[in-house]
Amino acid sequence: MSDAVETPARVTESFGRRVIVETSAGSRTSAELFGKRLTCVCGDEVMIRGPSQSSGDVAKVVSVAPRRSLFARTDSRGRTEPLAANLSLVIVIIAPNPEPDLYIADRYLAGAALAGISGALIVNKSELPGAEDPDFQARVNDYERAGYPVLRLSAKNEPTVAPVRELLINQSAMLVGQSGVGKSTLTNRLAPESERATRTLSDSTGEGRHTTVSTALFRLASGGELIDSPGVRDYAPPPVEDAMVQVGWPEILKLAPECRFNNCLHLREPGCAVLAALAENTLSARRYESYKRLLNIMRGLAPEYERRR
Ligand SMILES: Nc1nc2c(ncn2[C@@H]2O[C@H](COP(=O)(O)OP(=O)(O)OP(=O)(O)O)[C@@H](O)[C@H]2O)c(=O)[nH]1
Ligand SMILES: [Mg+2]
Ligand SMILES: [Zn+2]
Numbered sequence: 001m002s003d004a005v006e007t008p009a010r011v012t013e014s015f016g017r018r019v020i021v022e023t024s025a026g027s028r029t030s031a032e033l034f035g036k037r038l039t040c041v042c043g044d045e046v047m048i049r050g051p052s053q054s055s056g057d058v059a060k061v062v063s064v065a066p067r068r069s070l071f072a073r074t075d076s077r078g079r080t081e082p083l084a085a086n087l088s089l090v091i092v093i094i095a096p097n098p099e100p101d102l103y104i105a106d107r108y109l110a111g112a113a114l115a116g117i118s119g120a121l122i123v124n125k126s127e128l129p130g131a132e133d134p135d136f137q138a139r140v141n142d143y144e145r146a147g148y149p150v151l152r153l154s155a156k157n158e159p160t161v162a163p164v165r166e167l168l169i170n171q172s173a174m175l176v177g178q179s180g181v182g183k184s185t186l187t188n189r190l191a192p193e194s195e196r197a198t199r200t201l202s203d204s205t206g207e208g209r210h211t212t213v214s215t216a217l218f219r220l221a222s223g224g225e226l227i228d229s230p231g232v233r234d235y236a237p238p239p240v241e242d243a244m245v246q247v248g249w250p251e252i253l254k255l256a257p258e259c260r261f262n263n264c265l266h267l268r269e270p271g272c273a274v275l276a277a278l279a280e281n282t283l284s285a286r287r288y289e290s291y292k293r294l295l296n297i298m299r300g301l302a303p304e305y306e307r308r309r
Helices: 102-114 134-146 158-168 183-190 242-248 250-258 273-279 285-308
Strands: 006-015 018-023 028-033 045-049 059-064 070-074 080-085 089-094 118-123 150-152 172-176 216-219 225-228
Touching (some): 018 045, 018 059, 089 158, 102 118, 150 158, 242 250, 250 273
Parallel strands (some): 089 172, 118 150, 172 225
Antiparallel strands (some): 006 018, 006 045, 006 216, 070 080
């Protein structure tokens, strides 16, 4: 291949300056970012050059195509860190075990919505007795009532996984959630060639152990593509203005037009339809609490947000 020839490719895994790309012919190869200012993440569409003698023995990523979406997080220093590009769906996985932190799930779904990406919930390990707990079920039902697709399954039990294949057709989806919920187990089930390492039985009591260390994309024979990602202890979306936070809560956003003030943040304002729904118990108090928490987190990030504008 001549040095000047550029070919399109897809980033399927990223390790800083080094990435794995998949060419349109379907082969995967290692590549390096060309030039210091170039950055890319899993899911990016790029142009690569080489490998050839004069560019060294490794292919170079020379440009990144405009993104249809960018899913990102705020890191511990308040900076925005991109996680994946060109997603159409973010799937949060929870399980009865490890104990779910639904505030993380809510913030993931909010981060997706704020990036113009759809959200869905998978309840894995549904065969465990903890899945029968009425309180757990009520909390899961909150997501259905809010309008999210919710799938209950066991990644280890093939027939229960079929609805996920259906959901993923024509989607570019990323699995996210706490460590140990079964993201990689499900990825292996859906894309057997992915061969993702999963937590072994002897590790299963190891609190806070993170098995997966990289974000990686796989194509599914049944259609669509799936990205497995490392488990997290927390997640917050990049900073947004106060009025935008409710975009992450479809059930609140739906009520907002009925509020007396069109800039209502649903905190203490008179004539607030959200507070009325809360008093009538038609809105989940936990989900509302979660909305207020993200509003507070975003206000905490505001100075950093302004500084970087
Ligand atoms: N009982 C049960 N165990 C499951 C199921 N799915 C996964 N597991 C187990 O849960 C543990 C964690 O699974 P992983 O797939 O490694 O979890 P992960 O979400 O990828 O974890 P990180 O990579 O650390 O984020 C493993 O021991 C799996 O065998 C399930 O449906 N039922
Ligand atoms: Mg994993
Ligand atoms: Zn209101």
